[in-house]
Amino acid sequence: GAVVSQHPSRVICKSGTSVKIECRSLDFQATTMFWYRQFPKKSLMLMATSNEGSKATYEQGVEKDKFLINHASLTLSTLTVTSAHPEDSSFYICSARDLEQGHQPQHFGDGTRLSIL
Amino acid sequence: GENVEQHPSTLSVQEGDSAVIKCTYSDSASNYFPWYKQELGKRPQLIIDIRSNVGEKKDQRIAVTLNKTAKHFSLHITETQPEDSAVYFCAARVLGAQKLVFGQGTRLTINP
Numbered sequence: 001g002a003v004v005s006q007h008p009s010r011v012i013c014k015s016g017t018s019v020k021i022e023c024r025s026l027d028f029q030a031t032t033m034f035w036y037r038q039f040p041k042k043s044l045m046l047m048a049t050s051n052e053g054s055k056a057t058y059e060q061g062v063e064k065d066k067f068l069i070n071h072a073s074l075t076l077s078t079l080t081v082t083s084a085h086p087e088d089s090s091f092y093i094c095s096a097r098d099l100e101q102g103h104q105p106q107h108f109g110d111g112t113r114l115s116i117l
Numbered sequence: 118g119e120n121v122e123q124h125p126s127t128l129s130v131q132e133g134d135s136a137v138i139k140c141t142y143s144d145s146a147s148n149y150f151p152w153y154k155q156e157l158g159k160r161p162q163l164i165i166d167i168r169s170n171v172g173e174k175k176d177q178r179i180a181v182t183l184n185k186t187a188k189h190f191s192l193h194i195t196e197t198q199p200e201d202s203a204v205y206f207c208a209a210r211v212l213g214a215q216k217l218v219f220g221q222g223t224r225l226t227i228n229p
Binding site for chain 2: 032034041043044049093097107108109110111
């Protein structure tokens with residue numbers, strides 16, 4: 001149980017393109033999903049917390065107009081990197097909490113490697 | 118806000134020996150402490166977690182200890198195997214908060 005699916009796994013696109021990444025909880029409902037960015041050999045940097053049916057909460061320094069987050073259902077959250085530039089190239093990972101498990105652990109998707117040319 | 122410090126950043130041990138990774142946290146209101154293992158290019162996977170009402174938890178070769186007074190917790194891996202080689206992250210969550218705060222990670226290498 002507690003499977004989080006993230007798609008696509010890899011994106012290579014030209015500068016100026018907008019890229020949408022999907023995060024789905026496959027076998028549980030997730031009121032809250034999280035979006036992280038990870039640089040090579042670095043820790044997980046939380047970008048925003050996504051709550052179903054409400055606006056996402058962004059961490060300090062993360063541009064909300066640059067990284068659009070939508071959490072329209074209990075099983076799907078999307079991150080759109082708008083007008084992506086080479087500096088946006090990174091590994092983006094989503095995670096979700098399983099509300100039915102008493103201690104509510106957080107499970108991660110496989111990540112999306114974004115490369116902007 | 119919560120801050121989590123993790124040490125060491127790299128750790129190399131001989132196969133069969135034990136490995137210990139330590140984390141400290143700053144907010145005494147933190148009550149949930151998971152450990153994740155991340156292999157190269159893959160997702161972080163939860164390997165063990167502990168809540169603040171427990172001092173120690175064990176799952177086969179993996180154990181976690183928590184010292185609430187000192188605000189630190191540790192991951193212990195015994196009888197290490199080559200497949201234990203990965204980056205390990207500790208994290209903490211404050212009671213009532215949604216997000217986890219992660220440590221900087223420890224790159225563990227098991228030498229055959």
